[in-house]
Amino acid sequence: MSTKTRGYDYLPGISIDCVIFGFHDNQLKILLLNFKNTDWLAVPGGFIKESENLEEAAQRILEERTGLTNIYLEQFYVFGDRDRRDNEMLKSLMKAVDGVELSPDHYLMTRFLSIGYYALIDFTKANPTPDYTSDSCQWYDIDTIPTLIYDHSAMVKKALETLRFFLDEKLIGFNLLPEVFTMNDLQNMYETILDKKLLRTNFQRKMLSLGILERLDKKMTGAANKAPYLYRFVGKESNV
Amino acid sequence: MSTKTRGYDYLPGISIDCVIFGFHDNQLKILLLNFKNTDWLAVPGGFIKESENLEEAAQRILEERTGLTNIYLEQFYVFGDRDRRDNEMLKSLMKAVDGVELSPDHYLMTRFLSIGYYALIDFTKANPTPDYTSDSCQWYDIDTIPTLIYDHSAMVKKALETLRFFLDEKLIGFNLLPEVFTMNDLQNMYETILDKKLLRTNFQRKMLSLGILERLDKKMTGAANKAPYLYRFVGKESNV
Numbered sequence: 001m002s003t004k005t006r007g008y009d010y011l012p013g014i015s016i017d018c019v020i021f022g023f024h025d026n027q028l029k030i031l032l033l034n035f036k037n038t039d040w041l042a043v044p045g046g047f048i049k050e051s052e053n054l055e056e057a058a059q060r061i062l063e064e065r066t067g068l069t070n071i072y073l074e075q076f077y078v079f080g081d082r083d084r085r086d087n088e089m090l091k092s093l094m095k096a097v098d099g100v101e102l103s104p105d106h107y108l109m110t111r112f113l114s115i116g117y118y119a120l121i122d123f124t125k126a127n128p129t130p131d132y133t134s135d136s137c138q139w140y141d142i143d144t145i146p147t148l149i150y151d152h153s154a155m156v157k158k159a160l161e162t163l164r165f166f167l168d169e170k171l172i173g174f175n176l177l178p179e180v181f182t183m184n185d186l187q188n189m190y191e192t193i194l195d196k197k198l199l200r201t202n203f204q205r206k207m208l209s210l211g212i213l214e215r216l217d218k219k220m221t222g223a224a225n226k227a228p229y230l231y232r233f234v235g236k237e238s239n240v
Numbered sequence: 241m242s243t244k245t246r247g248y249d250y251l252p253g254i255s256i257d258c259v260i261f262g263f264h265d266n267q268l269k270i271l272l273l274n275f276k277n278t279d280w281l282a283v284p285g286g287f288i289k290e291s292e293n294l295e296e297a298a299q300r301i302l303e304e305r306t307g308l309t310n311i312y313l314e315q316f317y318v319f320g321d322r323d324r325r326d327n328e329m330l331k332s333l334m335k336a337v338d339g340v341e342l343s344p345d346h347y348l349m350t351r352f353l354s355i356g357y358y359a360l361i362d363f364t365k366a367n368p369t370p371d372y373t374s375d376s377c378q379w380y381d382i383d384t385i386p387t388l389i390y391d392h393s394a395m396v397k398k399a400l401e402t403l404r405f406f407l408d409e410k411l412i413g414f415n416l417l418p419e420v421f422t423m424n425d426l427q428n429m430y431e432t433i434l435d436k437k438l439l440r441t442n443f444q445r446k447m448l449s450l451g452i453l454e455r456l457d458k459k460m461t462g463a464a465n466k467a468p469y470l471y472r473f474v475g476k477e478s479n480v
Binding site for chain 1: 251252253254288290291292293294295297315317318319320321322351353355405
């Protein structure tokens with residue numbers, strides 16, 4: 001039942017698509033591929049090898065696109081509408097990318113479900129890398145991304161909703177920051193993702209009360225008495 | 241790429257498994273199938289027809305097992321470990337159930353991912369119905385369920401964690417209650433699912449402050465001045 005392609009046995013009819021979030025210059029960003037010889041954009045994706053657990057496949061796909069291992073990533077939804085992928089668009093795409101004419105019985109032409117993962121990575125450490133179908137893999141600001149192919153715009157929307165929902169509940173936002181950061185950096189990240197201003201004193205009190213931050217030295221910027229403290233995320237005791 | 245079986249075209253390599261929660265007599269319960277001629281138990285499941293959206297398939301499977309339509313259900317996880325299903329157990333199972341000897345190239349013998357859904361239903365309205373592989377479909381108290389086949393015990397565990405996590409955040413618990421209920425009924429349900437006692441006054445104040453309950457007449461039990469009010473869930477304004 002598996003599908004031999006490019007030398008691997010992949011599971012049939014299932015793909016993985018990854019909404020990869022980064023945070024930089026007070027902007028929440030995602031990584032998008034631009035398909036060769038087209039202006040079509042998509043979130044990075046791939047297939048599951050027979051030899052891989054599902055989670056291993058997702059980590060591999062993430063590593064191939066970012067150069068990073070041990071990425072924070074979570075399943076967020078399986079996209080399984082019958083008509084979620086336009087096969088005529090797929091044919092045009094593969095012709096533009098590879099010069100191939102997909103026959104109706106090509107394995108790619110069957111119905112595919114796609115398992116959506118979102119990943120949170122440290123922007124400063126990622127090395128975005130196109131795949132064989134694309135000539136660029138670049139960061140796009142979340143609030144100015146163009147329309148994406150198939151149902152990928154819906155994927156991004158759902159991933160963003162999930163990120164917002166879990167930001168407080170699971171304290172996952174720290175995965176978007178470098179190892180050390182100021183309270184201001186942290187608040188900026190929260191405000192950007194939640195798309196609203198937060199009261200500085202309340203935010204600071206709440207974050208400090210959670211017992212998840214270790215205070216380090218001050219950040220040296222010249223004016224010593226105005227230098228903010230640096231913090232590091234040290235995790236919390238339990239998580240559901 | 242699809243799999244012809246029992247007259248339908250099903251998507252290959254993907255199943256749906258459903259953890260169906262009900263609440264009765266202050267017990268959280270789930271529906272389990274008992275496979276014919278064995279003592280093996282499993283959560284109900286099924287496959288996705290070529291003609292169905294993923295969500296439609298899940299609703300159909302739920303309806304087949306409970307007789308209910310428009311059930312509250314949510315995807316909670318895709319189970320995709322390479323060795324999640326023991327094929328020798330599957331062979332024994334199908335032999336016991338159907339008398340058939342599965343050949344190694346039978347479509348059921350390939351690797352399957354399973355998309356986990358949890359459903360919350362009104363216990364009093366469900367009509368549990370076995371499928372063709374099982375001779376019973378019954379409610380089991382969540383804290384005394386025996387070991388299940390394959391990775392189904394892990395499925396139940398994960399579904400229960402998800403239910404607990406979302407109980408407050410998404411106010412989904414009301415799907416487990418009849419249309420009208422007392423504040424006591426509501427608190428019992430919360431306490432049972434969360435497995436802890438809640439302070440009555442705090443709980444009541446919080447629930448009333450959410451603006452999601454409509455107060456109806458008192459529940460007539462004889463002693464009029466002690467009769468509790470009945471409530472109905474009327475939803476809330478927004479949800480993530």
